[in-house]
Each structure stands twice: as C-alpha cells, then as structure tokens.
Amino acid sequence: MMHIPCICCGLRDESEFICAGTAHMVRPGLNEDDAAWGEYLFFRDNPKGVHLERWRHSFGCGQWFNLVRHTVTHEILAVYAMTGSPP
C-alpha cells in the first residue's frame, strides 16, 4: 500500500485517497472544434514513468493536491499545491 503525503495531514494510507487523473489539463475555448474537446476529455499521455496527477484526501481532510509519481515504482517524487506549478 502506498503512503501518500497529504499536503495538509502528512503521510496517510492510500485507501484514504482518490486519484483524479492527469493534472494540468487545460480546458479548450468554447469555440474550439470537436477534435480539441475530444483531446481534452479523453486522450492522455498515460506515461510509463513519471506522471503529474491530481489526488484528493477524500476520507481525511478533503484537500486536493498534485503528486509527481512514478507509474512503475509508485515512488512519490514531489507534492505540490493544486494551483502550484510542477517542481
């Protein structure tokens, strides 16, 4: 089980958190075409390696934050605020 460093509560068990997928997705403008919206909604890099992703301490303080995590080793390389930029 991963121990995830909540930005507010510190290290907690993975079962207290939910992962909400890739971070820093930019919503297209209202006038953009279907291809841009399809890309935004569905298409992902899905890297085998370092991934920037959003997590929430749902069964804890409720805080949203970002993780830099490796998708093979599950090693957590950095934690930063929801509105922060990746380190």
Added chain:
Amino acid sequence: MKYSTWSLLRGALTGHRNWPAAWRDATPKPRYDIIIVGGGGHGLAAAYYLAKNHGITNVAVLERGWIGGGNTGRNTTIVRSNYLYPESARLYDFSLKLYEGLTRSLNFNIMLSQRGLVMLAHSRHDLDSQARFANAMCMNGIAAEMLTREEVGALAPALDLSPRARLPVLGGLTQRRAGTARHDAVAWGYARAASALGVDIVQNCEVRGFIKEGGRVVGVDTSVARIRADRVGIAAAGHSSVLAAMAGFRLPVTSYALQAMVTEPIKPLLDTVVLSPGTGAYVSQSDKGEMVIGAMLDLFPSYAQRGSFAVTQAVLAATLALFPCFSRLQLLRQWAGIVDVVHDSSPILGATPIPNLYINCGWGTGGFKGIPVGGWTFAHVLATGSNHPLAEPFQLQRFITGRLIDEAAASGIAH
C-alpha cells in the same frame, strides 16, 4: 502433428518423450507482409486468422517476453457476452461463439467450461437494473435469465444467503452460456495453429520504435533486428500508450493494475462463476480446485504488475462476506495485469492516425473474452485495410465524434 486419442496413446507408449514442440520459436526475417506487436491472445489470434481467413502467412508476431505472459496469463479466464448495447452484444457474442468451436478448430483443448455466470443483486436497485440488463440482452438475441434468491442458492449453495448477511442476496441474473476457458491453452492453441500455417512467432523481441518513410510506418526497430513490413498492428493491452507514443500519436487510454488471486486447491465447491458487481468481487473455481478471485481496478495509473494491498484487502473482505466458508483458505498467489481502460469500456479496433499502423486495444478489464473476435476483426483490417462490420462502431474516431458505446456508465458491469 494432429492431437487425437491416437497421438495421446502413442505418446503414452513412448513414455511421453517424443512430443514435438507445439509451435516454432522463430528468429525474425528481415521483411514480412504484416507484423503484429504483442504475442498475447489478441496478437496470436490475429496472426492465426490472417493465415486462416485471408491466406496471408508471411506474418510475424513479436513478443517482448514469452507468449501469453502478459494479461493473457493474468486474467480470471471468464468468457461471457452479457453486454447492454447492440454493438457490444454482437461483438462479444461472436467471440463467445468462436470460443464454443475453438477446441475443435484449433485442435487444442481450450477447456471451455460453460458453467454459467451469476451476477448477484444485493439491493432493490440491483434487481431493477438487472431486469433492464436482462431485457436488453434478450432484445439483442442473447439468452439471459433473472433468478430468485432460491435459484441463486441452488446454483451456488456456498453463498451466505441469510437475510442478515453483510451483502444480502436478493436475486441475480445469469447467462448460462458464460463460463471459463483455460487461458494458457487459448494462447498456445492459437500459437500452434498459426505457426503450423507458417506464421513466425518471435519471443524476447521488444519493439523499440517504428520505422517511418514519408509519414507511413514501414517496419519496426526491435531489440533483435530491424524488420520491415507492409502493415503493422499493435495488440499490446496496457502498453498500448507506450507504443503509440513511439509511433507519434496519443490514445484515450489509461493503464491501471487489475488484480486477481487464487487460494489453495480444495474439493469441488462452486461450479458456476459468481460476480458481485456492487463490490467488484468475482469468484470461480479452477479445474485444479483453486478458488480464483478477481478484483476491481486499482484506481490510479500504474504499470506495476503487483496490485495495491488496499484493493486486495477490499476484494477479499467482500469475497468472505459472500462466502464465509472460505475464511480459512490460504492464498497461494496474487498478481496484477496492466489493463488499457478507455472512457466507455469498449475496445478500439482499427486504424490509427499513422498510415499502415493499426491497433487493437481498449479492452480494459475484459480482454480475455474478446480474444477470438479481437483477432478475427483485427486480422480483417490488417489484411484488407477496411474494417470488419463488427468492428466498425469501435473506431478511435468515436472519441472525437462523441459516438461512444458506453458499457461503463450504462450497465455498471464490472469488466
């Protein structure tokens, strides 16, 4: 060599020392008509149907490890066709029908056991949604039956059916043609039949890039050699995105770990497949006697074939609530496969944005049951360049047009 009672007898009389290899472990030639990347069930089946249905035998299947060693060797071997939408019903039932004749057509016993599958209803809401589901299946021409609690009990007496159970069973839905098949036999049966028709199966050959000329794919760079081909097909399940990135496009895929585990073998106890969609747990008993337990996804992106203990614990807790008599069984093995999940839980079968490059992916948690139809339709598009009618609705383009086949949200199916 044709397998038969006589070949078995001959083998027995010679101490089983003279069995020829089931298939030829090939070294790659410099050029093929078609290369398939990925030697799992889907890749091997596609190679077989290319040779069998289309007469194209100058084909190579390139496998990074050993054949059937990825998700084909990591699933819970369940086959079924209980889907909601007509497109899915057609696709998966075609697959189940091919499975029904596969032992004979491959001359390899895939040990298909149509022991039926029971989806449990734990609430009034489950009963309502299962009635809708059963009606949809019947409308699609696939037999489905609603079961009372007593009928569920007759099929799986080991279930805790008491009204005070943690997960009360109010009834269920069954597809009696569903069941299990031997996963290794499916991979090896297709490999043997494809190899006999001239297909090269190359193991320990990792694709590291695609050779492109004028924007078109004309071959692959591998850990072994540079190999050219007229067309290339990717059938790499959880690693589809990695290969797509090498080729220069993106997929609507996220890779997750999906766990399964088996207990120590016991005497026959459960002769059907039991699925509890509400908890994500599903159980069947293997021919060796092990209870095969499958889980829901580990819901964070992962390429680690381990699985998170949090999910192991949750699925075992649910399984024990359903079958309290399992409480003293010991787990023998636990593992995970990396599955390629797309937003609508339906596969992607056809062209990619790169000319000459095709893909078979997106089966997510349900790839094993789709092996025959995945191979059949993938072979069709690789051979002809046009989609098989069954695969037409399952194109990558649907994620742009919005014409999804949403088995995930509509049916609440587990996998």
